[in-house]
């Protein structure tokens with residue numbers, strides 16, 4: 612499959628002083644499912660923002676679909692064929708749903724993308740109904756997005772991203788804050804989308820889902836570099852790597868009257884990591 616995203620020595624600093632990414636070399640091919648894992652502040656969201664052409668490298672180069680991604684093309688008010696092509700192809704679900712939601716009803720929120728693509732009112736209505744059915748949010752249709760619960764908001768954001776039928780989905784912590792049933796449902800949805808040939812890139816803290824939603828895992832270190840880029844199965848089984856990246860930790864706790872040492876995935880309950 613062709614390489615669709617190619618980062619060459621990409622570094623990024625916010626305001627020129629807060630380092631977020633350091634010398635990232637990464638290629639993603641069409642149809643791949645990749646997870647970005649790493650502790651808070653390691654740079655996962657920044658990396659997704661670069662890949663979505665929302666941020667542009669401070670140094671290094673980012674190529675998407677074979678073209679150099681330049682700020683001038685994405686920022687300018689002038690028409691750009693490549694920008695239109697890119698925005699049709701790639702959809703982003705933000706870590707914070709409130710950043711993404713802006714319409715007065717859920718229907719309008721999901722209809723926004725298809726309308727931008729020039730679909731007719733009837734086509735848009737049909738598409739929105741379809742996506743709401745798929746995401747199981749039809750009953751929220753007339754609700755104001757800002758009045759929804761966190762999990763409902765997340766579902767509306769995912770529905771908006773899917774409404775334009777993008778080839779590439781970038782999702783920042785999509786399972787965070789969702790109840791276990793909804794998490795499982797979402798994992799199954801990603802699996803289906805993957806089988807349908809979509810490229811899916813997910814930043815997550817949820818080590819338990821990594822193997823289910825991706826074949827490949829990229830580990831970001833606290834120094835904002837890539838620490839590993841291997842099969843998801845390999846990464847999740849590598850206890851030393853997870854300890855070094857601060858993604859799991861040793862923890863003493865009590866079983867009956869006996870204290871035992873356990874390894875904990877950083878953000879999970881009391882579950883034993885493989886190793």
Ligand SMILES: Nc1ncnc2c1ncn2[C@@H]1O[C@H](COP(=O)(O)OP(=O)(O)OP(=O)(O)O)[C@@H](O)[C@H]1O
Nearest residue numbers: 625629630631649650651652653654655656657658
């Ligand atoms: N708007 C900003 N201004 C200044 N620094 C920022 C900004 N956004 C992020 N940073 C810094 O960039 C680094 C990477 O942040 P980023 O949000 O990409 O991390 P992350 O891996 O997504 O973290 P989390 O797991 O908490 O979501 C952090 O050190 C953070 O403090």
Ligand SMILES: [Mg+2]
Nearest residue numbers: 655656706783
């Ligand atoms: Mg983040």
